[in-house]
Amino acid sequence: MEDLTSQPEQAHGGSAAMPAASDHVLLARFASGDAMAARMLTDRLGPRSYSVAMRMLGNRTEAEDVTQDAMMRLWQMAPDWVPGQAQVSTWLYRVTLNLCVDLRRRKRPEPIENLPDLQDGAVSVTDKIQDTARKDALQSALDQLPDRQRQAVILRHIEELSNPEIAGIMDISVEAVESLTARGKRALAAILAGRRDELGDENG
Amino acid sequence: MADHDELETLFAQARENRPVLPDDLVVRIETDAEAMRLQRSAPKERRQRRWLGLDRFGGWQALGGLVAASAAGVWIGIAAPGFLPDPATYIFPQDTTFLVADLSLDTGFLEDTE
Incomplete structure (x- = not known):
């Protein structure tokens, strides 16, 4: 399996003369009470978790x-x-994806008949559609894929x-x-093509 | 083919525009880490302090004073200065001999049994 954490200084623009500690070394240092190790892990791993969560959920909050x-x-x-058991980043990606799937399952949309009547001042269905349209095309298409493909x-x-790391x-x-990935890409292409056709029809 | 190219372009744009970790989220994450770090170190200290019972008696300084006072007491007991009376003579007077007869007890029952 590819070791993404063995050369963190290259991935994050650090100096080659100052080799950075690997993720599992930083984790051990944090476990023994090193507060600075937590900051370094946050800088290194936080953006990866956040990036995946943003694409999985399409919602910043x-x-x-x-x-x-x-x-x-x-x-x-x-x-x-346990060092050597897995990469810390692999573990964090897995946890992040599982949390995203759990969240999406919990907030499955209610059937239309269960939705409350719209009141004056409430967000209208039209506004929601416009919000969705403002999302980038890729995110809108990703939202329609089954969880595993996405x-x-x-x-x-x-x-x-x-691929081996994704498999892990x-x-x-x-x-x-x-x-x-192959099925996901085909589905995305089909969704984007359908969306392009819709826009073409609307524009005459 | 056009769909494939469009998809690759969208992927490239997404890679170039990865979301930046918001500052307030960094603060939240680091606050969690610090709380976890303190929580993990606190029970160990509490266990040690509880074992010694120091909190109640004023900490390790008080324990040091107690040990010094105890050592001085033991030393005075072993090698008391000459000007001090030996406290042992109050408890076990060495110049007085007690006999059972001095107690005026009836010891006739001892003779009967012989």
């Missing part, structure tokens, strides 16, 4: 909550971390992880990752 929750679990787990596509094509995160085979 929810992505922030999920990232905070995932990092909290990292702090809690620190004393029990996860694989985000990790492969936005986070640029290798999603706990599936490399072949399954390839299948999910």
Whole structure:
């Protein structure tokens, strides 16, 4: 499996003359009471968790909550971390994705007949549609993919992880990752093509 | 093919515009970490302090004073200065001999049994 944490100084623009500690070393230092290690891990891993959560959920507030929750679990787990068992980043990606899936399941949209009547001043359905339209085209298309396809596509094509690492995160085979990303991309292309046709029809 | 190119363009844009971790979220995450770090170190200190029972008696300084006073007491007991009376003579007077007969007890029952 590719070790994304073994050369963190390159990934984050640090100096090659000052090799940075790997994630699991920082985690061990945090577990033994080093506050600076927590800051370094936050700088290094927080953006990755947040980026994935944003693409999975398409909602800034929810992505922030999920990232905070995932990092909290990292702090809690620190004393029990076994070096060599897995990459810390792999573990954090997995936790983040699971939290996103849990959140999406909890907030599945209610059937139309259960929605309350709109009151004066309330957000109208038209406003909601316009909000959705303002989202970038990719996010709107990603939102329509099944969970597993969306996860694989985000990790492969936005986070640029290798297939073996994605397999480790999603706990599936490399072949399954390839299948999910291929189907996900086909579905995305179809959604985007349909959206383009709709816009073409609207514009005459 | 056009769909594929459009998708790759959108992926490239997404990679270039990755969201930045908001400052307030960084603060929230680091606050959690610090709370966890303090919580993890606190029970160990509390356990040690509870074991010694120092909190109630004024900490390690008070314990040091108690140990010094105890050591002085033991030393005075072993090697009391000459000008001090030996407290042991008050408890076990050495110049007085008590006999059972001095107690005027009836010891006839002892003779009967022989």
